[in-house]
Amino acid sequence: MKKLVLIFIVLFLSLNLNAQNLSVFVASSASKAMEEVKNEFLKSHPNDNIDLVFGASGKYYQLLKQGREFDLFFSADTKYAQAIYEDQNALDKPKVYVLGILALYSLDESLLEGGIEKLKDKANKIHHLSLANPKVAPYGVAAKEALENLKLDKLFEDKIVLGENISVPVLHVDSNNADLGIVAYSLVSSINHPKGKAILIDQKYFTPLKQSYVITRYAKDKKLAFEFSDFISSQKAKEIFKKYGFDTP
Numbered sequence: 001m002k003k004l005v006l007i008f009i010v011l012f013l014s015l016n017l018n019a020q021n022l023s024v025f026v027a028s029s030a031s032k033a034m035e036e037v038k039n040e041f042l043k044s045h046p047n048d049n050i051d052l053v054f055g056a057s058g059k060y061y062q063l064l065k066q067g068r069e070f071d072l073f074f075s076a077d078t079k080y081a082q083a084i085y086e087d088q089n090a091l092d093k094p095k096v097y098v099l100g101i102l103a104l105y106s107l108d109e110s111l112l113e114g115g116i117e118k119l120k121d122k123a124n125k126i127h128h129l130s131l132a133n134p135k136v137a138p139y140g141v142a143a144k145e146a147l148e149n150l151k152l153d154k155l156f157e158d159k160i161v162l163g164e165n166i167s168v169p170v171l172h173v174d175s176n177n178a179d180l181g182i183v184a185y186s187l188v189s190s191i192n193h194p195k196g197k198a199i200l201i202d203q204k205y206f207t208p209l210k211q212s213y214v215i216t217r218y219a220k221d222k223k224l225a226f227e228f229s230d231f232i233s234s235q236k237a238k239e240i241f242k243k244y245g246f247d248t249p
Helices: 002-018 028-042 057-065 079-086 116-125 138-149 167-174 223-232 235-243
Strands: 021-027 049-055 072-074 095-100 102-106 129-132 160-163 180-184 197-200 209-215
Touching: 021 028, 021 057, 021 223, 028 049, 028 095, 028 209, 028 223, 028 235, 049 057, 057 072, 057 079, 072 079, 072 223, 079 209, 095 138, 095 223, 102 138, 102 167, 129 138, 129 167, 138 180, 138 209, 160 167, 167 180, 209 223, 223 235
Parallel strands: 021 049, 021 072, 129 160, 129 180
Antiparallel strands: 072 209, 095 209, 102 180, 102 197
16 A cells, blocks of 8 residues: 555656746737637646736836746737847747737727728717727737828827727726727637627738747747647647637738
8 A cells, every 4th residue: 555655656746847837928919819729738738837927018028138037928919029039039030820900899889880990980979099008019009000090190199098908908998998999809809708899900001910929048948838839830729819819820
């Protein structure tokens, strides 16, 4: 009996000694999809752990540059992933994992009629328009670009409310702190059971959101990081991303 217990202890310790842990930054736009991707991946890695940290790409790029250790960095665009590579903090060039889609989001469906092209006609009904902060969030840059291309930026400049990342405009709308939000469609697609309604924004109005990632230098000796990277480009992962409303490369 003692020998049997000893064998179980040895096996338990062996499994835990071989377990790997990853710290992964993920742009807020991909937060819900990546949670499911991670869970699917870990089905074949039951003893390993992946800690996902969500936020604005620009903010967490600065944190990584200052020494915050992430094994993989999933940005909401190519800019920050490329910057990590140029800083020599990545093991290879960025890879595109999804293509982001912008959407108008509101609890009031009448504000969505006609899409973003018809917002000028509804300006007097919109008191607050929420965007992600363009200084740190690529979706905020895209939203600002769309407004400028439609010559709506001056019309709404005194009505814009900024969120730290792209999740915040959704919260602003859901809490009635904004009448309308320009958000990541991946956060308000039907699978998310959103409180409000969404309508897509034509991609011709903004620079494509080629959401890219890198394996950082901190993962140099971590096999799990490379296995997770391979899974990201698998058909199963792509199916999950598409389910949340992303396009995939």
